[in-house]
Amino acid sequence: MTAAPVVVCPDCDGMTFTLEPCRCTTYGDRFLADADVLGPPREAYRSCEQCRGAGHVAYPCYRCGRRGRRRAQLVVSVANLDTGAVASQQVVPGSLHPHRDPAGRWVVDLASRVRDLAATVGAVVAEADAPSLWLTNEWRPDLPAMRRHELEAQAILRADHAAWRLVLGRSTVAPTVDPAARLARLCALADLLLLDLVVEARRHGAGFGWTVRYEVPGSPVPSGLPGGYRDLPEVLASTSATAALTGLAERGLAAAARLLRPDSPRPPADPEVDVDQLERRVLADCIDATNGDELPGAQALWRNGRWWHTTLRPGEPVETFAEQPTGQVLRRVDVPVTRGYAPPDPPWLGEPVAGRPCPDCRPPSRLRACDCRLGGRPADPDCPHCCGAGLRPSALPCFTCSGNHRLHQTVSVTVTDLRRHAGDPLLTDGVRWSVQVQPLAAPVRPDDVPHRPSLAAALAWCIECLTDAVAAAAPTDPTAPIPVPRSGPRDVVDPEPELWRLAARHAGQVVTVRFTRAGCTVHRHDEDGVRLLAEALDLRELG
Known part of the structure; x- marks a missing residue:
């Protein structure tokens, strides 16, 4: 194996910090700045609270972790999630074998290496999972080896924002998602959960950006950029029920609180949907029917067993002012998008819920309850944050009302049995699970508390975060090489029965089991920290 050279960090030239333009130079020497009007190039705000008018700020070099040196090594690993087989290859200077692409640039074909590892x-695996590596125009195969390797090291360092790349694959091609079946399932879940399913198209450049999401009835159209999908079948193929629910709590903050009538008549459990017809109708609504003008977009809302269609129209401009860390004030004018038609309330939506203003925030300011008042305590006159006022500025939402600014006086609890629908979220059974991949030397932390409702859900989330976890496991010491793992298919005994027995033995307590090549260790989280209970070669030996 070729050793990975350690070179001076090219981003900070070994100084461990970099001088970057201060944020104040974006808008120049102005106290009140417009968000869409940039200042003269490199002009600093003379009263800047960060650079004191110098125009530059020193930041710790994040590329080298303030070490001044970096490891010129890239490791690509491919793992088969079905068999557990792993194959890896490292990329270091002297092993690149670049070739010219059609544009005449020297490029390293890492995609072919990923394909070879996947075949092993x-x-x-998806072709998009293969990283790319380009060399500068100075590189030539006839250069002296030392200079050639130096240029190759620079190319590796430019690509090492994740120096250990993990590509995940399956033994067989994943089944293609049927857009119609996915849409029908999302509609059925919307009826079960008493939510709106929103299919939205907004203008984006010369085309449209599509989004599919769940909303609380009465929620306004969220601000932000259009969706990143080009058509309805594409967004449906990429939007699971979990993805459609993401951000529901934040989107529902502006909706009026209403009681629910879950015993009201429900629509059929298997709705009939036509993806092509729905897409054409939404696109047609993006044109004003009265004068033919282009509108910002359109929506189709699935509510109470049927589609409701509405245009999206520009609303009244909203002016906001935001204090910047530089001491400047940024003025922004946003034009919200509103619905041209509001569907009628569904029959399961009841009376409004009474409420009162939240006592722990002061809208529209950023004042929030100070930490010294936690637990209902009176404000501390000696508090260094609020000096006894009980309120302090914060950029975070209010912890009491979650940014809603009101406390509701009624709570409605609805329990829906989803077991008869395949693939629905598992019911909570009182036991929480967590699965993480960590470096071997990482300690068991007292705050490693499980929160997933099942082992399957915990494993799914672990796989979701696995590529990031592996990237973070690369050694921080540049002199320590990244491992190049390789392993064949492995038959592993299902540990879940033993884990259940272990959980029953320590009911009411958090227990962590660490699995390594050397065996496993069992840790219990007590009030005074984490305690090692047992070590064994196999979990079954602890029974």
């Missing part, structure tokens, strides 16, 4: 472990 019998996995099918």
